[in-house]
Structures are given as C-alpha cells and as structure tokens.
Amino acid sequence: MKIIVPMAGIGSRLRPHTLTVPKPLTVIAGKPIVQRLVEDISSVIDEEIDEIAFIIGPAKKGFPENTTATLLQIANELGAKGNVYVQEEALGTAHALFCAKNSLFGPCVVAYADTLFKADFKLDANADGAIWVKQVADPSAFGVVKLDNGFITDFVEKPQEFVSDLAIIGIYYFKDGDRVRNEIKYLIDNDLKENNEYQLTNVLETLKSEGAKFIPGTVNTWMDCGKKDPTVDTNKQVLEFEYKAGNNLVSKDVVLENSEIIQPCYIGENVVLKNTKIGPYVSLGSNSVIENAAITNSLIQSNVTISNANLDNAMIGNHAKFNGKFTSVSIGDYTELT
Structure with missing residues (x-):
C-alpha cells in the first residue's frame, strides 16, 4: 500500500x-x-x-x-x-x-x-x-x-x-x-x-x-x-487524544523553578520554566525559556523566549521573543516583541 x-x-x-x-x-x-x-x-x-x-x-x-x-x-x-x-x-x-x-x-x-x-x-x-x-x-x-x-x-x-x-x-x-x-x-x-x-x-x-x-x-x-485559531484548536484536540491514550508528552529534562505544568501539554527537551504556569492544552517546543508567564491553550514552537506574558489562544513561531501583556497573539518565526 x-x-x-x-x-x-x-x-x-x-x-x-x-x-x-x-x-x-x-x-x-x-x-x-x-x-x-x-x-x-x-x-x-x-x-x-x-x-x-x-x-x-x-x-x-x-x-x-x-x-x-x-x-x-x-x-x-x-x-x-x-x-x-x-x-x-x-x-x-x-x-x-x-x-x-x-x-x-x-x-x-x-x-x-x-x-x-x-x-x-x-x-x-x-x-x-x-x-x-x-x-x-x-x-x-x-x-x-x-x-x-x-x-x-x-x-x-x-x-x-x-x-x-x-x-x-x-x-x-x-x-x-x-x-x-x-x-x-x-x-x-x-x-x-x-x-x-x-x-x-x-x-x-x-x-x-x-x-x-x-x-x-x-x-x-x-x-x-x-488558519491560526483552528490550528490552535487542533493542537488542543491532539493533546487531549494523546493524554487520554496515556502518553506523557512532557520531556523529562524540563527545568521547573517555582513553576507548574497543567496537563495535557507537550513540552520539548531543554526547556526552562521560571515562575510560570503552563497549561492546559499548551505545546511548547524544545530549547525554550519561559519566565513570569501564564500560558493556556497555545501552540509555541522551538527556541522561543517568553517573559512577563499572559497568553491564551496564542501561536508563536520558532526563534521568536515575546515580552508583553498581549494574549491572543500570532507571531511568526524570528519575530521579536520586547
């Protein structure tokens, strides 16, 4: 076939x-x-x-x-x-x-x-x-x-x-x-x-x-x-399916400093979370650092830096940097909002 x-x-x-x-x-x-x-x-x-x-x-x-x-x-x-x-x-x-x-x-x-x-x-x-x-x-x-x-x-x-x-x-x-x-x-x-x-x-x-x-x-x-909103919703549904199937998608090497992960979530390798609450329904790619943030129902790619943020229904591309108080954002690769 x-x-x-x-x-x-x-x-x-x-x-x-x-x-x-x-x-x-x-x-x-x-x-x-x-x-x-x-x-x-x-x-x-x-x-x-x-x-x-x-x-x-x-x-x-x-x-x-x-x-x-x-x-x-x-x-x-x-x-x-x-x-x-x-x-x-x-x-x-x-x-x-x-x-x-x-x-x-x-x-x-x-x-x-x-x-x-x-x-x-x-x-x-x-x-x-x-x-x-x-x-x-x-x-x-x-x-x-x-x-x-x-x-x-x-x-x-x-x-x-x-x-x-x-x-x-x-x-x-x-x-x-x-x-x-x-x-x-x-x-x-x-x-x-x-x-x-x-x-x-x-x-x-x-x-x-x-x-x-x-x-x-x-x-x-x-x-x-x-589009952006349906894609974020698809991410939510996939995480739900994976979680119900018993699959743990959180990498074992995630560094948690005064932070919390609320399942279901996907967290890639080499991620650092400081004073942050992640989830539910968040995908966060590898080599990312999140500090002083609360993030729910969002799709975030790899090598991302986020600080001082309250995000929901967000989609952020690779190598992006975000520092702010916006919520439902859509930021492409290599974008900086600081």
Whole structure:
C-alpha cells in the first residue's frame, strides 16, 4: 500500500507561520502535521505501507532546502520508502497528484495535507475506492457525497441547496492507482479544466460512470489546520487524544523553578520554566525559556523566549521573543516583541 500526500500549497491563510515553514510541517504537539496525518492513515489502513510519496511546491514558494530530507525521514520512521516530487505550478488537485505519477499505481491512499482526523473504522481493501467524509452542520462550504445502499452515487461541490451533509475531508483510497493516473492524464492531455484547474472530482465522476464503486469512510473527528485559531484548536484536540491514550508528552529534562505544568501539554527537551504556569492544552517546543508567564491553550514552537506574558489562544513561531501583556497573539518565526 502507498500513501500519496499532495502538500504543495503555500498555506497563505496561516501566515506569518508559513513564510518559513510549509504548513504541513508545522509542529503540533511535538510532531509535524503531515507526520501525524500519515500515522493516522496507517492505523486505519492496518496494512503495511511500502511507500509514502510527497508532492511539495518549489523553493521559490516557501519550501526550504531541508523539506525533502524531513519528509524522507518521516517515511523512514514508518518503515516505508519515501519519494518527494515537486509541483512547479498550482494547476489543481488532479494535477498535483499527477506530479507523483511514478508512484501512482496499485492500491494507494491519497491524503491532502490540510487536515487531521480520528477514526475507528477499518478500510475495506476490496472496494474500488473509499472517500473519507465527516457529517457537518453547513455542507454549503464543502464538497459532499450522496449515498445509496452504502455506496457513493454523487459528488457535489459546495451545494447551495441541501443534498447531503457528508463533507469530503480530502482523503481517498483507490484500489487501482493506475486507473486514476490514466484518467488524470486524459484530463491533462485534452486540457479539460474546471475553473482553470484539473480537478480530482472530475476523475472520480469518470471512474464512477465506468462502474467503480466507492464507499464512504466516516471519521469521528476532523481537525482543521488552515488558519491560526483552528490550528490552535487542533493542537488542543491532539493533546487531549494523546493524554487520554496515556502518553506523557512532557520531556523529562524540563527545568521547573517555582513553576507548574497543567496537563495535557507537550513540552520539548531543554526547556526552562521560571515562575510560570503552563497549561492546559499548551505545546511548547524544545530549547525554550519561559519566565513570569501564564500560558493556556497555545501552540509555541522551538527556541522561543517568553517573559512577563499572559497568553491564551496564542501561536508563536520558532526563534521568536515575546515580552508583553498581549494574549491572543500570532507571531511568526524570528519575530521579536520586547
């Protein structure tokens, strides 16, 4: 089984944090978003993953030189071969997938790296395909699927009138990746675009019309990492899941000086806390120093210095320095507010 992860978007809605770090590599509770994504998929598939292919954007769009090495390490930690492809131009979801055409064959899961999920179902590998969905209150903002007798009959993009409340979350299983690759090639060869892009939903419609049967894969929790506030909330939910699973995410070498950690929290290595109360729902990266502060429900990266602060619903990037009385802040890498 292969996992293919298109992640070439620039993540503009999460700026300034994505100016130096691609959104899928933003660290949530100690792990990059994309690593948590492929780990969750692996647990649902319950099959050996032999390859993970990542589709990234070019360096000129904010993908640093070490991106490839980081992604290959993520694949290696799951015992899989890693491949990294580059989508030089943003031409749609199907085009992004076609950039990994050399990996698009046989059974595979395609997961767009904008989201995290929790699910307790197991994938039926005998189905032609599966599309992960989540019931939502307002389906008009999403692509949705219609069902009949347990099979998907229609794909509807952002319906203005109610047809279904099962939103597509951007994760798909294909039993035959070769058919998907050939259908995308047909779109590109014949320049069949929708809104000036090659869309995966058009490929799904064609496969369905040719007799492919798709089933839904329902998730219990769908976590968004598109903007600052939803990303901080995703961090909170991941910490809650980890804590309930009995996982201690606080490093053993944390230095506490008149300080308190209220679980659940992630605290990285070589962190010093002085006259500080951390938590609940705080992720704090390694090599950071926090002094005279109270921090709750916040996502803070590595090598950060914070003093005289009262923070809630905050997101702070790597190598940042913050000294002040603001609360719901969003500070990118290497920023100093002192």
